[in-house]
Amino acid sequence: MKADPAPLPTIVVLASGTGSNLQALIDASRERDFPGEIIAVGSNRPKAFALERAAQAHIKTFVVDHTQHGSREEFDAHLMAELRRLDPDLIVLAGFMRILTEDFVRAFRGKLLNVHPSLLPAYTGLNTHQRVLDAGDSLHGVSIHFVTEELDGGPVIAQAEVPVLADDTPDTLAERVQQQEHLLYPIVVRWFCEGRIRLGAQDVLFDGAALAEPMKLAAN
Ligand code: GRF
Secondary structure (H helix, E strand, O other): OOOOOOOOOEEEEEOOOOOHHHHHHHHHHOOOOOOOEEEEEEEOOOOOHHHHHHHHOOOEEEEOOHHHOOOHHHHHHHHHHHHHHHOOOEEEEOOOOOOOOHHHHHHOOOOEEEEEOOOOOOOOOOOHHHHHHHHOOOEEEEEEEEOOOOOOOOOEEEEEEEEOOOOOOHHHHHHHHHHHHHHHHHHHHHHHHOOOEEEOOOOEEEOOEEOOOOEEEOOO
């Protein structure tokens, strides 16, 4: 008799918006050898299109509406309770536009990934595309990082560079950055589910060794 295959690591995706990164993850998770299972998608916005994408893919959804909670602490406590119930191995923030409390981040240390549209540590925070253009930079990109207490400051796992073109606007730049996000995030989630990446004390361990610098996806 054949033994049952080991259960796959479980993933919860949190998204606030259109969910194109979620879609890239759903598409990747349909590949036969994908080493994880998306068990739920949560949002702080009841009308987020990401929830529709999840429903289309027959993935369970939940909402913790931030407008229904008086404080950040109360919102986070509810979100934490949902996540504790689901008990995933990995929580993927995919355009989740809420700043999480330190308690929340500590509770899920090493299990929280985020995508940020810049080559961190440059341009933490919002409006990165406009700020890159204002600064006259020739190179922009995307970072996938572990989430720690410091906003957009957790150890970076991987980056993809995007050249800035002379006639770029924030929108054209955002579009090319997003194309890279959709390629890079599934790769990193795959690594996590395969047990290849872990959050160390202050760094990323890749196959057990500290990464001296983020992994790079070649620009294309
Ligand atoms: C992404 O560009 C991500 O970098 C930023 O929010 C956006 C989310 O887009 N944090 P989507 O909802 O995945 O389409």
